[in-house]
Amino acid sequence: MLDVDSHMWSMRRSKANFFKIVSLFSGLIAISKWLGEVCYWKNPVTTILVHFLFFILICYPELILPTMFLYMFLIGIWNYRYRARHPPHMDTNLSWAEVVNPDELNEEFDTFPTSKPQDVVRMRYDRLRSVAGRIQTVVGDMPTQGERFLALLSWRDPRATSLFVVFCLVASLTLYVTPFKIIALVAGLFWLRHPRFPSNFFRRLPSLADSML
Incomplete structure (x- = not known):
C-alpha cells in the first residue's frame, strides 16, 4: 500500500488494514470455527477422532511439539x-x-x-463517528470481560465469589494430589463436552459496564 501521509485518516487505508488483520487471523478463525463444530458434534466421526x-x-505429551x-x-x-x-508489485486489491x-x-x-465545504465536512464527521462508535463498543467489551474476572474476588456477587473461593480451595488440593495428565485430560474433556452441558457461569458475573453513563 502507499504510505504517503500514512499518519492521516483514510477510510480506504483503514478498510485495507482491517482486512489485512482479518486475513492474518483467518487461519486461527478457521481453526476456532472447526473446533466449535467439533465441540457441537456437527460431525461425530471427526469429534471422536479429535x-x-x-x-x-x-x-504421550512428548509428541506435542x-x-x-x-x-x-x-x-x-x-x-x-x-x-x-x-516480484512484489503494488496490489490494488x-x-x-x-x-x-x-x-x-x-x-x-x-x-x-x-x-472542503461545511456540509461535506459534517457528512465525513458523521461517518467517522459511526466507525468510531463500533470501535468504542469493541474496546468497551474488553475491560468488561476483565471486570467480570475481577468480580470473582471482589464480593460484588457474594454467591459467585463464595463459590469461586471454595472452588479455588478444592482446586488447589486437587492439583496437589492429582497427576497433571489427569488434570489436562479432564480439562480437555470439559472443553470438548457435548452442547447439552453448557456453562455460562462467567457471563453471569457483574461488571462495571452497568455503572457507566
Missing part, C-alpha cells in the same frame, strides 16, 4: 506449489483501491486543515 488424538497427546513442527513443515511443503513467481468510494478518495487527498 478425542482419540487428544488422548494420545495426553498419554514434534507434531506441531511436523505439521508446520508439511504446510510449508504444501505451500511451495503456490509460491510467488513474480490489497490496497482496497478498486472499490473505494469517490468521496473517500477525495477525503484521503484532502489538505489538513480541510479545505
